[in-house]
Amino acid sequence: MTATDGRVSRTEAMMQQIKRSPLGQQVIPLEAAIGWPVPLRKGDQVYVRVPFFTKRDNPAGGAEIYPPSALVTLRWATAIPVEYVSFSFSTPWTFDQPEPGTPIGRFPHPAVEVTAREYLAMRHELLSMYDELLDTLVERGPISGEWASRFGDLLGKVVEPSLEPYYRDLAPRFFDRFIPRKTS
Amino acid sequence: MVSRTEYSAGKSRLEKLLLTTIDLARELDNTDLAEQLATAQVQLSREELRLVVCGEFKRGKSSLINALLEQPNLFPVDVDITTSVVTTISYAEQEKVHLVRSSSDGNPETLLITRPEIPDFVTESANPKNHRRALQVSIKGPFDSLSPGLMVVDTPGVGGINIEHSAITYSHIGGADVVLFVCQANQPMSSQEILFIERIKENCKHILFAMTKIDQVSDFEAVLESNRQKLSIVLDQPASDIDILPVSSSLKLAHLKSGLQIDLEESNFPEFEERLWRELRNRRGTVLLERGVGRLREAIEELASPVRVELSAYEVSTQQELNEIEKQLDDSMAALKEVQANEGQWKRELTAEINELRTQVGTALLMRQRLRVKSNFQSYLDDDNLIKTPQTIGSHVVGDLGLAVQLINDEIDSRGRAIQKRLIDTLDAQIESNYTTRLSVSVESPDLSHVATMQKSDGIYRKLDYGRRVSIHSIGSASLGAAAGGLVGAILGSFIMPGLGTLAGFQQGLMIGGGGGSLFGSAFGIRRGIDDISTEDDQLRRQELRTQLDPLIEETFVDIQAQLSTTISVLSDQIVDDLQSAVQAKIESLGASIETFREARKRTKVESQEHARALREILGRTEGISQELDRIERQSVTTQTMPHSSIATELLKKPIASGGVDNDLDYGDWAEEDGF
Structure with a gap:
């Protein structure tokens, strides 16, 4: 898959399918946006954890974003959901949270200096790389430094800065591996 | 019926149109739609049925x-x-x-x-x-x-x-x-x-x-x-x-x-198979093309609708008309806030409706179904032939219980939807009457000098995005009759969309989770009980069946009643949540509209004309796609045969690992840990 051939990757199709699934229609709010997937391997199985966060469109452009509200885990081989967690019930966050209803940031973030077209191209490339990554996790194959560098570079560019701490709480090793923490 | 060649031609044209529309959707920042169309394209290319x-x-x-x-x-x-x-x-x-x-x-x-x-x-x-x-x-x-x-x-x-x-x-x-x-x-x-x-x-x-x-x-x-x-x-x-x-x-x-x-x-299988496969062959091309054409039509409407709304704003004629629109928007906002402030009123209506639902379904319908199951059971016992096969009676009772739950489930589903619809209609009527009564537009000579646009460089996409959002809930507002009224109606929209889908999915899920389990238990209880009946005497059989099944029927209805009570309570909460969210979303949406509208009025005539031109160009593209869809539909909606899937497995992977390059190879161990 290339960034411009218009086809969807398995990861992207899976992400889209969640909201249309009976589970998604039942528990995912209509206005929820889909976050970046997090790979998880347990025993022989590989899973994809997909966070959802609330996004409210701003008429002046872009949208305001709120902390993740839910997490759905799907098995990579079958795309069947295996777990749903609502963060309105309990949260895993290790840092202080803003008052409920307070946005945590904006999309696109002012610091993300890319055009919409560039963003979409990166998004498509990254999601196709997720396919490769997840398949490789199943096979327990090695991941080259070059590939990881490109993946991390893309992920670092598209992850909304205000959501990054939340992602790190959800999957510290994954994000540390591909987006090393900045040392102050 | 068209030939295979014509089908292939239709498919090829449809694939091109899909790509064109994907590009347009991305250009207008509608990434969700672009993704959905990309999925449709994959399905079309694989010819899956x-x-x-x-x-x-x-x-x-x-x-x-x-x-x-x-x-x-x-x-x-x-x-x-x-x-x-x-x-x-x-x-x-x-x-x-x-x-x-x-x-x-x-x-x-x-x-x-x-x-x-x-x-x-x-x-x-x-x-x-x-x-x-x-x-x-x-x-x-x-x-x-x-x-x-x-x-x-x-x-x-x-x-x-x-x-x-x-x-x-x-x-x-x-x-x-x-x-x-x-x-x-x-x-x-x-x-x-x-x-x-x-x-x-x-x-x-x-x-x-x-x-x-x-x-x-x-x-x-x-x-x-x-x-x-x-x-x-x-x-x-x-x-x-x-x-x-x-x-x-x-x-x-x-x-x-x-x-x-x-x-x-x-x-009769030879004929059955011949007709079945013929029907599938004949319909296959139609189904695949219809699916693609239908999806594209929806997409085109989704893309064009906000553009039309926005264009209509530029085509509003006079200063007085613009003042009227602004006033209507302000009035509508006041009406919405009033609804929000007085939510106790519709909550009281809801409580009354829910109480009625409890009485009608939770008590009366449940009672009727219980009596029906018991009465049917008695008639099975009285049947001299049936009594000789207790297992058949057990199956009939199990079937009657299943039907009872199905009927109760359907009833609660349809009544829940009706309650929500009535509340939504009431709220819509309150909002609409508030601005329609104040609408008075007189049309003078065209003058767009005070309606302007946002900067074309980045603003067009933002504004289109906003337009798309508000137009989803358009109600048309035929009663307003003027461009201004149509515009306000489209911006204000209706409450209908946000709630019903969620409600239906939620309600169905809840009933499935509850009722099924208890009924399964009863079904097994019934079967186990009947397996133990060994007597040859009809009267004794009747007595034993009654002893076995009467308590199980009662137990099942107690379970259903408990489940129903929970379901109705959660249903009520869900309706409240949906309506509160809908009102809040509408206030936010309208607030955004007012802000954008005021901004637009500050722009120059030249800017507004330039923007209107850009909008017309987009509309022209969507109309071109629609016309091509019409042609495909006319020429390629049926076909005789379909080629086998020509899509080979595409090896998309570029080398994820470059063997031997890394001294410290990463085998994805980081994926083993779960931070959450």
């Missing part, structure tokens, strides 16, 4: 599939209750059967099993209460009658004791390209079957009918005609146009065993 076989339980679906595929033992038949496992069957050169099941830690896992093992997972006798946690069976094999790209989906029967079966079946109908509905020759279609077909019709327009068990009746024509008449009403077609294919699976299977030609002829 799903034939979903469904019907009420005990109608012979499994036998029909066995006979159709000429695989007598593929699916077990004549079992008491099958589990809720969905089975998919498709063509492959080598046979492989995969079972998806929930593993001991609750995660699904896929196992390679053998064909003789299938009954171990899909029958209640070998897998009671689905203790093996089977979810789905996928069978691929060299089934000559299945062409590549065609997938047959066997669903659990609906209308039986287990509501979960119905839910699973309904969930698969949404993804069906063609439905094969199975009924039987020894009884006319029931009202439940007709209701089922009504629900299928909402989701799939291609329905074929098979009438099984024609060997069990001397003359099936009367039932066939009766079914045609009923279907004529529900499908709104002349009875003569409704094709029901009569068939006997058991005679076809007998023929496979004995080789006797007479069995094959009397099974």
